[in-house]
Amino acid sequence: ADIELAKKSTLEKILKNGELRVGFEAGYMPFEMTDKKGRFVGFDIDCAKEMAKAMGVKFVPVNTAWDGIIPALLTDKFDIIMSGMTCTQERNLKVNFAEPYVVVGQTILLHKKHAGKVKSYKDLNDPKFIVTSKLGTTGEMAVKRLIPKCTYKSFETEPEAALEVVNGKADAFIYDLPYCAVFHGQQGAGKLIFLDEPFTFEPIAWAIRRGDPDFINWLNNFLRQLKNDGRFDRFYQKWFESTAWLKNVQ
Amino acid sequence: MYVSSGLEPRRTRKYYLTWGSFFFALVFILVGLLYYSTQMVDYSWRWYRVPQYFFFQEEVEVRAEVQGEVLSVKDQKKKALVTVGGEGEKETYTVPLSGLWVEQGDFINMGDVLASHKEWQVGILLQGLWLTLKVSLVAIIFGTILGLFTGLARISQNPTLRWGAVTYIEIVRGSPLLVQIFIWYFVFGTLINSLLNRYGMPSIPPLWFGVAALSFFAGAYVAEIVRAGIQSVHTGQNEAARSLGMSASQAMRHVILPQAFRRILPPLAGQFISLIKDSSLLGIIAIRELTKATREVVTTSLQPFELWFVCALLYLVLTFTFSMLVQYLERRTVMS
């Protein structure tokens, strides 16, 4: 065993500093967001708090901009990304992922004027359609890969992109299922059509810097524990199957 | 103002009244137009949701830390003393009378709520505002110190000092603050923290790199202010001091700087106002000042119109307050 490698593990640093710095971008409901009181809440935040508890250290949230989140991880602005990040092969070349904990896919929020005319992402593949998504996300990648001919506009945050469709400035918003579901529930009534059949396969996982097998090992075992002792399901129910949390957010 | 009495037609009181009220009418119409067009696009204004981002009431619950029975509830004016006991343990809690949840004799599990009361908490926008102010203040302090020395170096005869100062000033004033913030955060921040970690020292939180970026930015502008201030002191003052036998630095310290100081103060305060505005960029590197706080709230509340107007208003209030101060300082400078 390479004891030097173990010593250099992020785990060691977390324990030494007594804090677990978690990077995410608030706004990706229901994974992470800011509530009315200015506190960070969401599925990932609950998991992160459990993780910090399991390590016996303090939980420190770092709310950062999405398109800088991987550079920020690599430049050690935080120890782990827990931000509903899809484990893509491209990202995986730059960072390591723990085992996926949720699988989502891209879905479509469509402006109601296209009801019935657009049935799947394939129908959007035409320059006359303005499709929005968020910068640097798998939504964007999916658009570029699968709907290359549409007019694509990227935005800094999810609501900006989605509101563009609500306001009629764009025709469709492509994004992960959970967010689209939440947004459709809140804002979409009468304005949007939700095509909720995912057309991509996107496992979501926590990301850390490369070359740290100890940390990966710890994370995978922590995840197994979380999933099997019922906490994971409780969180899942709280954030994905009920909407009670919405009232704390708005 | 550009007055030359006879050249403008003579205006009556009525003229001023008419066009003055017309101005207010115009403002009114513009606001009305804005409101009307939001109605057209089905935007529902929810101003009532805004105050909670300034202050909100939080339910604070007092929970039992032992298991047992409520032994007694003693009334003490607005407070109540609740004693819970069982199995040899006994604890007493002071709670507000109005929020009492239990009565004497109730059976209590560990963690049960005994009473609750509401407490006012500062909301996210106010916290952001406070951080904005704090960061600007710290940055202007460091910036002033840095600017003072750079300004002195700028007018020094020593080429190293002078060129060094010029290089610093030109680089900082020639590139966008945003890029400087990124460089501090991603380049210097990474380097410094990695080196610190290497030698087992705790790392510096990102807030401080933001403050460093702002301070260095302000420092370059303050340096020019300091230079102008010093050069505005009449040469005769320096000559008088030096001909009394003072050294260059003594003359600077005792004669030039105290006089330059008064002329520096108003533009320095102006720089502080700029800094308040510039600090809005810190949100980019995860510092939750006012603009970032607003963005976060907008993301979840989806009420962009109200919140952005409120945000702009808060900045206006800040800058307006401080520019009043600047004007006051300027009046005082002119007088003395």
Place this chain on the structure above:
Amino acid sequence: MYVSSGLEPRRTRKYYLTWGSFFFALVFILVGLLYYSTQMVDYSWRWYRVPQYFFFQEEVEVRAEVQGEVLSVKDQKKKALVTVGGEGEKETYTVPLSGLWVEQGDFINMGDVLASHKEWQVGILLQGLWLTLKVSLVAIIFGTILGLFTGLARISQNPTLRWGAVTYIEIVRGSPLLVQIFIWYFVFGTLINSLLNRYGMPSIPPLWFGVAALSFFAGAYVAEIVRAGIQSVHTGQNEAARSLGMSASQAMRHVILPQAFRRILPPLAGQFISLIKDSSLLGIIAIRELTKATREVVTTSLQPFELWFVCALLYLVLTFTFSMLVQYLERRTVMS
């Protein structure tokens, strides 16, 4: 500069040489220190990766659009004429000779590559730079027009115009550009586009709201420049013009403005430089100017150090070039 001959010790040539070279030594040491500390934290510099963001070679492939066989390959100096045919179809492609992939008689499927050649393309950073310049230029043009009228309104006797101008100037100068950009984008942008859509008109792309924010921002500053320029023209000029029977607006147009113009030009150019730097904020609303382009490249290339330094350098080159221009303009103004 602050010179008073006899007060500074007399410096020899050697003194300047020594301290001058010391300055360069210092710069060298600082750069070395930076390099050394990046080595300490195991950062690997990859400067060779940077040029591709300015220019890169793209492989352009010529693909067959029919199925069949290569019927002939005709040599025409550096070009080759490839004829592919089969099943009644026949197509001829002109391709560069050096990049030929096929020979006569080869069997070709639809979509097979016949030949490829390399073409130079403009990289993302250069595109961003270009957009930065374009946006700044458009904004300064609109800003100047707006500022001209606001500046005139600011010194008008009419309360509506004057107060209107003051309100506009104070609001714009009192709040951060970032917040203004958000307001233009989220509030006005949403409103305007929704209204346009309602009446079946095409919506305005976000770039224009960014330009609008910048223009209105610049306009407020230009207004103050215009006002100062006009007020710097001696009153006698206006009196002379008016006493010849010119109306207020004729005097303004033919006598005051042409003279004010020369004094306005240098600060206006300075404002343009500010605008170049301020345009870096447009990235926030997904306009891919230089800063945004750099951010995107950093996200994918993960070479933040090189790229942020390059980005800063590009801005410095831009602002430095234009400030040379300003100095040239100022010299010309002083001379005339």
Place this chain on the structure above:
Amino acid sequence: MIQVRSVSKTFHLPHEVKALVDVSCRVGAAEVVVIIGPSGSGKSTLLRCLNRLEYADVGNILIDGVDILDERTDINQVRTEVGMVFQSFNLFPHKSVEDNLILAQRVVRKRSKADCMKKAHMLLEKVGIKDKARVFPAQLSGGQQQRVAIARALAMDPKVMLFDEPTSALDPEMVGEVLDVMKALAKDGMTMVVVSHEMGFAREVADRVIFMDQGAIVEEGAPNRIFDRAQNPRTQSFLSQIL
């Protein structure tokens, strides 16, 4: 030609100054009036009131029968009839001498380019600087500049000319050339009001001299009477100082 009736004028800023106190006078057609008086006595203010560069607070001012203080008067029309020459020339520095003379003709009088040109060259010849037509004001001496300024005012064919100390900003050797132009003008029958301390000019050309002090007209009369036999002690003491 000019009638001034009980005109008063007070400046309120920076502090209250009574510049004119109940001033009345008249200037007939083809008459040349010279105004003298100590500094701050209101000479310039009176002159500037005559073409409404300053508003008189009370009283009436009639130019050729038109009340210029009336709101309905087109003041720009009146100003074309009243030429004004300033102490500091106030030529337009961004225009050549020729263009200085042409500008107002084109803009105000709407004359054709050729007419303007002809007029300009005629006047430049009259004031004796025909050869400087294409030159810019900054390249002229003070005396030349002032002569251009006179020509510029004349280009509008005014009925009255006002001069506010036209020679006091000039080097002594240039005073003569400007006064010569003014004398020629007087001889041609122009109505003129001149603020000046050039006693020789006043004696030779003036029909009447007005002495002002503290915003009021103290004494007026033929030059000889004022200069040699002033009645008022204030006039006497002022003249004793400057003669």
Place this chain on the structure above:
Amino acid sequence: MIQVRSVSKTFHLPHEVKALVDVSCRVGAAEVVVIIGPSGSGKSTLLRCLNRLEYADVGNILIDGVDILDERTDINQVRTEVGMVFQSFNLFPHKSVEDNLILAQRVVRKRSKADCMKKAHMLLEKVGIKDKARVFPAQLSGGQQQRVAIARALAMDPKVMLFDEPTSALDPEMVGEVLDVMKALAKDGMTMVVVSHEMGFAREVADRVIFMDQGAIVEEGAPNRIFDRAQNPRTQSFLSQIL
């Protein structure tokens, strides 16, 4: 006391001016020398060279035997020995009269606060404005300010005093009070170099008068000889103008 040997000085900016051309002179202990000459003749430049407010380009200047142009000389030390009084007073406006006198004593001479105080009050009494100790310069008349400036220079116990037109920025009624202080100083045996056009003062107090023109010393001698029997035509014509 002061020896000036073949000193020359040329200013290069804004354009080349030969301010001093091969000037030599000496001032003995307790001697009072008055320098006169037309404007621009180099009087101020010579004076300012004496305490190195300007660098002489060539030549030697010895103060009390110390070559002040030598790199090794501690010029601040020399300057404490050479008091200087300027035309425009140059009092420190942010300090009271008392503090103006104390500052350099504390900072340069490192005297105790009490000593400084005593000295300051003694000197203020000497120049006749003891009651203004706590007042700020802006509240004083020109003559009072100049006397404070003299007292401030004296506070350093200089061996020589240089005066550069100390009375020419003063209203006429205040010239006397300043000259009286200077006369008293001369009587006490102070070595003094005075640039001044106050002929009365020169006649009464000066041991020697130096006439400069175009950067050179044209003539020097006892006041009576210079004023009444000047040899050089340039001196004669200058004196005829100002007397």
